[in-house]
Amino acid sequence: MEFLKNGFLGTRGDFLSDLLICALAIIVPLLLFAIQSGRVRRIKIHHTVMLAIYYTVVAYVIVYEVNMLAKGGMEFLEANVRMDKNIYWIVTGFHVLLGAITLILGGITIRLGMRAQASVLNLEVKKRHRKTGWTTFFLLFFTSVTGLVVYYLTFVYG
Numbered sequence: 001m002e003f004l005k006n007g008f009l010g011t012r013g014d015f016l017s018d019l020l021i022c023a024l025a026i027i028v029p030l031l032l033f034a035i036q037s038g039r040v041r042r043i044k045i046h047h048t049v050m051l052a053i054y055y056t057v058v059a060y061v062i063v064y065e066v067n068m069l070a071k072g073g074m075e076f077l078e079a080n081v082r083m084d085k086n087i088y089w090i091v092t093g094f095h096v097l098l099g100a101i102t103l104i105l106g107g108i109t110i111r112l113g114m115r116a117q118a119s120v121l122n123l124e125v126k127k128r129h130r131k132t133g134w135t136t137f138f139l140l141f142f143t144s145v146t147g148l149v150v151y152y153l154t155f156v157y158g
């Protein structure tokens with residue numbers, strides 16, 4: 001698909017990378033809205049928006065990685081990088097690790113959320129869901145920040 005080759009932000013980024021950067025402007029406020037819904041116990045909205053965000057992010061990561069591999073994977077990224085490759089891979093590796101942990105913890109949080117909703121009196125599950133929920137939120141935030149750094153180092157710097 002020809003349009004996937006070129007980005008639209010005027011950097012060296014491809015279409016899906018540029019789209020992801022723009023999507024953050026929607027995902028982050030939506031996530032804050034979903035958390036606030038959880039805090040005021042508007043659980044139906046909280047549940048629906050959280051699941052929509054989670055499944056969209058998982059689907060996007062799969063499409064993104066398949067597209068990246070089709071382009072040559074690590075070689076494609078390296079061809080764009082204009083800095084010390086070792087430092088670049090340390091930063092990128094940290095971002096990927098953080099992202100993987102966030103996705104796994106997100107799945108655990110959703111499971112705990114479902115259990116919290118199903119058993120209204122189970123305060124322990126609610127407490128655990130709140131705790132993993134906040135941890136997932138902060139990890140997702142740092143994954144996004146390191147993602148922006150990786151985008152900059154790959155497609156803008158140099």
Ligand code: HEM
Pocket residue numbers: 035038039040041043046047050051054106107109110111112113114116117126127129130132133134136137
């Ligand atoms: C990754 C997805 C999710 C995240 C990050 C998340 C995060 C949170 C957070 C941070 C809170 C606590 C807000 C506060 O401080 O009071 C909360 C509350 C709650 N969430 Fe989620 N949530 C997620 C998915 C879900 C799902 C799928 C359900 C299922 C219905 C759910 C059900 C609940 C319930 C019932 C509460 C209130 C718990 C209580 O009464 O203490 N959550 N969530």
